[in-house]
Every structure is written in C-alpha cells, then in structure tokens.
Amino acid sequence: MELLILNGLVNGLIVGGIYALVGVSLTLLYGVLRVVNFAHGEFVIAGSFLAFVLFTSFGIPPLLAVPIAAVVFFIAGWGLYYVLIPRLARSDDPELMSFLMFYGVSIAAAALMLLLFEADSRTIDYTFTPVSVQVGPIYVSTARLVAFAITVVVSIALALFLFKTLPGKALRAAIMNPEAIQIMGVDIVRLSAFAFALASALAGVTGVLIALVFPAFNPFSGAEYTIIAFIVVVLGGLGNPVGALLAGVLFGLAEQMATVFLPQAMAQIVGFLILVGTIFFRPSGILGVRFKR
Amino acid sequence: MTVAIETRGLTKRFGGLVAVDKVDLRADAGETLGIIGVNGAGKTTLMNCICGLYRPDDGDVFVAGERVTGQPPHVVAHRGIGRTFQIPRVFRKMSLIDNLLVPVLDRKAHDAELIEQAEAMLERMQLIDLRHNHAEELSGGQQKLLEMARMLMPDPPIVMLDEPFAGVHPVLCKFMIDRIEETARAGKAVLLISHDLTSIYRLSSRVIALNQGRIIAEGGVDDIRGNPAVIEAYLGT
Amino acid sequence: MASPSRAPDSADRIYFTLTALMGGVLLIYFASVPLLGLNVAFHFYLMLWITMASAFNVASGFAGYMPFGYVAFYGIGAFTTAILVKKAAFPVFLALPLSGVAGIVLALLFAPTLRLSGIYFGIVSLALAGICRLVITNMPEEITGGSFGLQLGSRAHPVQSFYVMMAVMVVALAVILWLSRSRLGKALRATRDDADAAEMMGVNVPIVRLWGWLISAFFPAVCGGVEAWYTNVVDTETAFNTLITAKTVIYAVAGGLGTVTGPVLGAVAMVWLDELIWRQFPLLNLLILGLATIVLVLFLPRGIVGTLLRKKPQWRRYIP
Numbered sequence: 001m002e003l004l005i006l007n008g009l010v011n012g013l014i015v016g017g018i019y020a021l022v023g024v025s026l027t028l029l030y031g032v033l034r035v036v037n038f039a040h041g042e043f044v045i046a047g048s049f050l051a052f053v054l055f056t057s058f059g060i061p062p063l064l065a066v067p068i069a070a071v072v073f074f075i076a077g078w079g080l081y082y083v084l085i086p087r088l089a090r091s092d093d094p095e096l097m098s099f100l101m102f103y104g105v106s107i108a109a110a111a112l113m114l115l116l117f118e119a120d121s122r123t124i125d126y127t128f129t130p131v132s133v134q135v136g137p138i139y140v141s142t143a144r145l146v147a148f149a150i151t152v153v154v155s156i157a158l159a160l161f162l163f164k165t166l167p168g169k170a171l172r173a174a175i176m177n178p179e180a181i182q183i184m185g186v187d188i189v190r191l192s193a194f195a196f197a198l199a200s201a202l203a204g205v206t207g208v209l210i211a212l213v214f215p216a217f218n219p220f221s222g223a224e225y226t227i228i229a230f231i232v233v234v235l236g237g238l239g240n241p242v243g244a245l246l247a248g249v250l251f252g253l254a255e256q257m258a259t260v261f262l263p264q265a266m267a268q269i270v271g272f273l274i275l276v277g278t279i280f281f282r283p284s285g286i287l288g289v290r291f292k293r
Numbered sequence: 294m295t296v297a298i299e300t301r302g303l304t305k306r307f308g309g310l311v312a313v314d315k316v317d318l319r320a321d322a323g324e325t326l327g328i329i330g331v332n333g334a335g336k337t338t339l340m341n342c343i344c345g346l347y348r349p350d351d352g353d354v355f356v357a358g359e360r361v362t363g364q365p366p367h368v369v370a371h372r373g374i375g376r377t378f379q380i381p382r383v384f385r386k387m388s389l390i391d392n393l394l395v396p397v398l399d400r401k402a403h404d405a406e407l408i409e410q411a412e413a414m415l416e417r418m419q420l421i422d423l424r425h426n427h428a429e430e431l432s433g434g435q436q437k438l439l440e441m442a443r444m445l446m447p448d449p450p451i452v453m454l455d456e457p458f459a460g461v462h463p464v465l466c467k468f469m470i471d472r473i474e475e476t477a478r479a480g481k482a483v484l485l486i487s488h489d490l491t492s493i494y495r496l497s498s499r500v501i502a503l504n505q506g507r508i509i510a511e512g513g514v515d516d517i518r519g520n521p522a523v524i525e526a527y528l529g530t
Numbered sequence: 531m532a533s534p535s536r537a538p539d540s541a542d543r544i545y546f547t548l549t550a551l552m553g554g555v556l557l558i559y560f561a562s563v564p565l566l567g568l569n570v571a572f573h574f575y576l577m578l579w580i581t582m583a584s585a586f587n588v589a590s591g592f593a594g595y596m597p598f599g600y601v602a603f604y605g606i607g608a609f610t611t612a613i614l615v616k617k618a619a620f621p622v623f624l625a626l627p628l629s630g631v632a633g634i635v636l637a638l639l640f641a642p643t644l645r646l647s648g649i650y651f652g653i654v655s656l657a658l659a660g661i662c663r664l665v666i667t668n669m670p671e672e673i674t675g676g677s678f679g680l681q682l683g684s685r686a687h688p689v690q691s692f693y694v695m696m697a698v699m700v701v702a703l704a705v706i707l708w709l710s711r712s713r714l715g716k717a718l719r720a721t722r723d724d725a726d727a728a729e730m731m732g733v734n735v736p737i738v739r740l741w742g743w744l745i746s747a748f749f750p751a752v753c754g755g756v757e758a759w760y761t762n763v764v765d766t767e768t769a770f771n772t773l774i775t776a777k778t779v780i781y782a783v784a785g786g787l788g789t790v791t792g793p794v795l796g797a798v799a800m801v802w803l804d805e806l807i808w809r810q811f812p813l814l815n816l817l818i819l820g821l822a823t824i825v826l827v828l829f830l831p832r833g834i835v836g837t838l839l840r841k842k843p844q845w846r847r848y849i850p
Binding site for chain 3: 223
Binding site: 344345346365366367369370371375376378382383384385386387388391392394395396398399404425426427430443447 | 788
C-alpha cells in the first residue's frame, strides 16, 4: 500500500507538471486576451502528433522535438492570432463569443487530425536507455523523468520570463489592467499576439511531453486535456499563471491518488467535481487572488 | 408631513473600510434631500444599502414607517423606491417602451394600458419618437432621461437619483432639473446625490454632507454652504 | 397623442400576419412530408434541431446564459424514455412527458448554477454534463445497459414518432412565441441585460431566471426521448455527445439569438447545409462544421435574423 501511495505521489508530480503547463498556457491566453480557448486540448494534441511525425517520418527523437514544436507552434500561434482575434473583438460579447469560436476551432482541429492521422491511438516507439530508473523503492520510466525535468525547466524559464524580463512584466501588467497598459504606451495588439504565440508554443511543447508520459493519444484526446486545462485554470484562479502552475501539480497529485483509491470512473468525476466546487466556493482559485474582476 | 424614508444607524463595511458609518437620514413626502460628498464619501453605497442591493452590517431602513432592512431589492422596489444610476444602467437590447414596462410587470393592469402610460411618460421625457429603438442606441444624456422615466413609471413615493447631471450637457441639465422639481411637487420624497454643489443647492430643501461614510453636516442649504467641515472636506487640507 | 397609440396596432397586425403565415407554411410543409413520401429521417432531424435550437435560445437569447453542457438535458431525456419503455414497460406516450419531467428535475438540480454568469456558467455547465454522462455510464448494466446502451425493442414507428416530433416542435415554438411577447419574457430580457438593475426595478430575478431555465430544459429532454423512440437505441456515447450541444448552439447562433424566427431559420439553413456537405464530402463534414462555426462567429456574430434587424431596426416590431 505504501508503495502504491509513493507511486501515486511520484506519478502525480510528473503528471501534475504536465497539467501545470497545459493550464498555464490557457490561463495566459485568458489573462491577456480574455478569450477562452476551448481548443486548447487540440493544440496540445497537435504537439503530440508533431512529435509523432518527426519521429516516425524523420527519425527525430522527442527531446529534439521539444524546441522544434516550440518554434513551429509559436509561429502558428502568431498567425492564428491575426486571423481570429481582431475580428472577434468587434462582437457584442467577445469573451463568450470566443468560447463559441474556439468550440469551432476545436471541432475543426480534431477533424483535421482525424483526416490526417485517422482515429487510431498513436504511440511513439522511442525508448531511453535505461528504460526505467530506481527512485527510492520504486521504478519510474526514464521518459517520464525526462519529461518532468523538461517541465521543471520550462516552468522556471516561464516564471523568470514573467517576473524578470520587460516583456514578461508587460504581460503580467496586461493581465492585471489592460486599460492602463495601453495608456502606458504598450502596443496591446502586438503584446496579445505574442501572448497567443507563447501560449501556443507552450501547448505544443506540452503535447510533445504528453507523447512521452502517456501511453497513447488520438485526435479526440484533445477534449480531455481541454477539460483538465479548465480545471487547472479555475483552480489556480482565472488568468493567474502562478496559480495555474501550483494548481496543475495539485490536481495531478489529486487525480493520481484518486486512481489509487477509487475506481477509474470515479476518479474522472472527482476532476469535474473539483471544477464545479472551486467555481462555487472559491471562485478566485486556491491562491485566493483575482487578477481581475 | 409624513416621513417617507428613514435610515437609523445605517452602516456598511467592506473589509476594514467603513463605507457608510451610522447614517441617520430622513426625507418627507414632497421634500428633496440633497446628499453631497466627494468621490468615495459613501453616497452610492448608502443608496445601494437603502434599495437592498447591499445588506447593511448594522442599522435599519424604513419605508413609510415600515422596516425593509435585509429585504431583497425587488421587494424594496415594490415598497415604493425608484432609482437611477451614476452610469446609466438601461436594458440595452430592449425597446424604450419595454424598458419602461419592466418596473410595472407585476401590475394587474392590461398591457395596452401600461403601454399607453409608458408612451405618456416617454412623451414627457421627450423620447417618444425613439420609443421603438433599443436603449443602447440612445446617447448618454438620453439614457439618463430614459432611466428617469423608468424610475417614475411605477409612480413610487420615494425616488433616488445618483449623479443625474454627470456628463449631461447644460440644456439637458435644465430639462432634468425641471423634471426633478416636478417630481418633488408631485409629493414624492427625492433623494438627490451629487458631488456638484450648485444643482444640489438649487433643488434641495435640506442637505446632508457625507465624508468617509459619516454625516459631517446636516441642515438647510444656507447652513451647509457656510459649514467649515464641508468646506474642508471639499477643499482638503 | 393619437398617432403613437394607433401605430402599435398596425405593427401588431403585420406581426401576427407574418407569424401566422410562417407558422402555417411550416405546419403544412412538415405535415405533408410523410404523405408526399419525402425523406422522413431528414425532416425528423430538422424538426428536432429546430426545437433544440429554439429551446436553447430561451436560456441564451432571452436569459443570457451559455449552457455548454446543454446535451445533459437531451441525454437524460433519451435515457428516461429508454429505461421506462424497456425496463418498466411504460407506453411511449407516457414515457415521453416523463422525459420532460426528468429534464425539469435535472434543471432544478442545476438551478444553483444560475447565479454564475459568463464563462463560469459555461464551464460549470460543461462539467455537469460530463458528470451526468459518467454517472449514467457507470450505473448498473441492468438499468442503463452499460456501454452497449439500450435497445427499445420492436416498438419503433417512424411515421408516428415523426408526427410526435412535429407536435413537440409546434408546442415549443408556441411557448417561445408566447414568451417573446409575455411579461415573463420582458423580465427575462431585462435580467439578461442587467440583472442588478432589473432586481432594483422590482423583478424577482431568481424566480424569473428559473422559469426561463426550466422552459429551456424541458424541450431538449423531450427531444431526447422522441429520438430514442425513433432510432430505437440509446447509449451514452451518442446521447451525451458534445456534438449535440455544439450543433444546437451553432444553429441557434447562426439564425440569431433573442428572436423567435432566428433559431428556426438557423436550424433550417444549417441542417440543410450539413446534409448537402455530408452527401458530397462525408469525411469533411466535421471539419466544415468547425470552420462554419468560426466563420459564423467572426462574420455573422448576430446571426441571420440578428444582422437583418440591426440593418433594419424598424422591422423588430414586425418579425417574431
């Protein structure tokens, strides 16, 4: 039993790291742009498929796929921003309409991946040597450890970027007070495009990591990750990147522990209940600070 | 004179801040009570406590002698309090007529009868030609007039106007002042909130001055005009 | 003073004439589908989507909510009819209204969410639909049939269920037509535009919202029941499929939220388009549905009728 719990903790931490990244990118988007990316899970899974294609068609290992995914998704996100967002801002209720529009993006993206890769579940047949590493009394797959290391590095880099660099500070300022930042002479459109690109890049990288950590993915896996992203974002407080990182780890741990003690289906329901409960009883998230509203 | 509205020891706190601090006020039928104070003095919070939007932490509100403290806003509204807002809050995607029907939806009268009343009210506010437009298509000043019409529609004995002249051009201002005077003459108790002293002094029979949630002066216009505490609150130190 | 009181009468006349005309065309057309040997399946689903989009409009267009878990009501209705008919041997005509009751019960359970707004409401609604699906999937197989679903047996009557679907659609449209002119409808719209202000103007906001919510939940639940009867089979994958919400929302938005005709027109246009695409490019169907949504939000956010009325505000009084 203790071994099971220890296993749950270690895996919870690893999975939680991934959830943290999924959540932090979504929360950045919401915070800066006030759009709800319902297609976030599909963005993530597209990253997994990119890693899959790079490996199976070009023999590029997943580790190298990380920076490639970051660049590709950054550029794609930048472009997508200009196609979708400026027009959206003109509607009566951009926040709610964004939900609907990304609903469409989500359907279209899943359908596109279905056309390209078919409905079968995919796995990347890449193995590290050694396959697993002993951590205390338990064995953890090397792939998972590598993914975790990348998660930590990316999170730290993101935190440093947000808190130590000028563009990062501008992003945080935009989350806290979008009106003021425009008066300060910041080009909000470019900043938003950058945020969209950054969030997409993070989603792409997360997708690569998911291909390493989880056994398989298919074009319809996206919806699951969208829900997880929502749970993490709400738990961390809408628009709060630090909260999302923390909430991701917390939710990963909770979910993995739930699978130790509860049947699979119940564990899923727990996730939904956490989401509903948070919105009702602690709408500003675990940290209790609302960036805005 | 009958007391139309009264508060006793009304207090509202937000965290550590006491926004409204033991306010006692009273307005009789046909009287216009001016409430002045700089931004953040607690004028709007006081109004929100009276109409039930905020639940006061302490103290009571009485309408025609009956306690309404803690009642939900729609109940307080039916007791006979109408109000306007500092920034107009019209029902944006409804026609002007429908905007005016909202406060009388519970009335037994026939729809046609109510619509006729609404049209008469719009006529009085010089908005009749726009009666089928959506409220969001009005200018800011027209929205203020629409709010006033909506407030008066159910013929409430007590009306509260929150900064009615803010951002309104002088000609319209004059028009609104006339309507407010008419309202008071019709026997309603008028609570008039403003940080603009000139209009308040002109319309009010009595004035209270708020500062940091507390009443610092109370009396006739002349008493307030020369009151050193009021002057200090306005000019600062 | 004479002109303003007489003007509404003529506007009302046009309004009622138009309503009667459109309602008559709709009625005669659908009633003659089985008689003329037209495609019953296509028109059955067309009526289903008209009903779904119109009922959704009550929650969104009238009350201002975006229930992204709308499918929950449909699913619960489908399973109620299936279980009652299959396991309790209820006659279908008793099971269908009970599906509606099940939708109302579920809506009452979800009623506390009505104090949320905007995306919070949308996300919670989505999560609750997810919970419904998981709960039904994990109920004992003797009741819900597990992952295989339930077969209703040989009780299918395509033409009979077609006319029942038509009756449901007519009732739904009549209710919404009434709502759009009623005092409840005005109260709902006021609440949608500014809930606090409405409350301070004497509107009992929680009650008004609840009524809107119940109307909006009843019809999809009945639709779920009728569809279960029509197809003779129910399983969680299809009955709680998020695509049902997606289509409902898209059709309603395409036509224009807040008007009675909007969702009807939207459903007719989009279902027809969907069928056309599906026939030509079955593989691209989903992709095009997604792209259509994006285009719709970006270029026609107020929908067909909404855009028209924005261009011609004076028509608002004539078009239901």
